[in-house]
Amino acid sequence: MRLSRILAVLAVAAAASILPGTQAAASTAPGLFAVTDYTGTLVRGSGVTGVVRQSAGRYEVQFQRNMDPCSYTATIAGPGNDIVYAPGVVTVASGGAPSRVHVETWASPGGVLADFPFHLHAMCPPDTDWAVVGGDGTLSRGSASVTSVVRLGPGRYEVRLNKPVSGCAYLATRGHTSFTGVAAPGTISTATRSGNPNAVWVETRTLPGAFTDSAFHLQVQCPDAGSVSRWAVVRADGIAARTASLLISSERIGLGQYRVYLLGGNSYGCAFVAVPGDPGAGSAGQQVLAFTTRDADYPDWAVRVETKNVGGGLTDVPFHLQVSGNC
Incomplete structure (x- = not known):
């Protein structure tokens, strides 16, 4: 440095x-989060009691509250000071019990379930500015600030809020809107929506790069949103x-x-x-x-x-x- x-x-x-x-x-408040190692063991977290590795690349994260009304974002990430060098992607879903979140990690570009460490963050009511969206663009659940979602083409979505969000950060993860299942692996990215400062643009693609419809979880972090986490773009x-x-x-x-x-x-x-x-x-x-x-x-x-x-x-x-x- x-x-x-x-x-x-x-x-x-x-x-x-x-x-x-x-x-x-x-x-800020700790929020709800979990960090795991390469074996699926809980390294640190808040509001979480443990992690169960079900099989290669499949995990259930146990929290102290009902997680079904919440949204989940996750990243393949090192639990300590080391970056994860092998490429991979992560998907999320509600778990096998109301207090659990299901996480799956996949090797890239092959799209095969494989063990990776990950960082998981959850936003739940009454947290503001989050949404869980189906692959067809249906709003499954979300905070009161999310007014609607529009699917503008395969793998392209506009999530609309009741306030400007162009000065915010947008975190998103592919996955299911409800309970445990194997979601198709792929990538996701975000941006401010062109021409609409009250909306977030989300794109979902297959690993080879083709646009494809996918359910996703979105969390918007704004300066005035009472965020439980720090953020940067x-x-x-x-x-x-x-x-x-x-x-x-x-x-x-x-x-x-x-x-x-x-x-x-x-x-x-x-x-x-x-x-x-x-x-x-x-x-x-x-x-x-x-x-x-x-x-x-x-x-x-x-x-x-x-x-x-x-x-x-x-x-x-x-x-x-x-x-x-x-x-």
């Missing part, structure tokens, strides 16, 4: 009377297009490799969910994947994000990131 970057981060932290490694004075060149107040900066550190800095650290108690997505309006763009972990060089107060094509090759892509927990 360049000395200028260190000094800039410390200067902002000092102005807020917060130093890296301490708890932020205006901390980062351009392909590593510059943050917009952030929550406690995600202060970002940079590109290599091809498809990014670092996002937390104000007030400590990232050890958090989960990081990311999705490829354009920071502006229009198409969400390329057929790519996003992976997260704590940054190995600065694990106390930075998140590492890598963006890759479905074959695992690093490539520069914009992304949306949310950070769950008190970190």
Whole structure:
């Protein structure tokens, strides 16, 4: 990390009377999240009691409350400081019991169920700004701020809200609208909807890249939404297009490799969910994947994000990131 970057981060932290490694004075709530390792074992979480690995790439995450009315987003992600190098995708669904969330992880580009670690984040009533949408564009459930969904073609959706969201982050994961089942693996990306600042654009594709209808879970993180997590929208060149107040900066550190800095650290108690997505309006763009972990060089107060094509090759892509927990 360049000395200028260190000094800039410390200067902002000092102005807020917060130093890296301490708890932020205006901390957000932990929310509901889980982080697992390569065996499906729970590493850390909030509101969660355990994880059961059912078979290769199939997991049930046990929470302390009814999760059926909720939305779930997830990312294949390292539980510690190491990035997951093998490419893969994740899908979500309601679990086999009301208190469970079902997660499936798939190797890419073959689309075969395989074990991967993952980070999972849930939003439930009365959280605002989330939706669970069927492949035909039907709104299955969502917060009161979500007014409607329009399917504009195979794999292309406009999720409409009752307020402007162009200054927000959009996290989305493919999956089922209801209970456990094997969802088709593929990719998903998000963007601001062109011509409608009150809407989010979502695209779903097969692993080879063709547009295809898929159910998905969407969570929108806004500055005024009472969010349970910190968030950032980062351009392909590593510059943050917009952030929550406690995600202060970002940079590109290599091809498809990014670092996002937390104000007030400590990232050890958090989960990081990311999705490829354009920071502006229009198409969400390329057929790519996003992976997260704590940054190995600065694990106390930075998140590492890598963006890759479905074959695992690093490539520069914009992304949306949310950070769950008190970190």
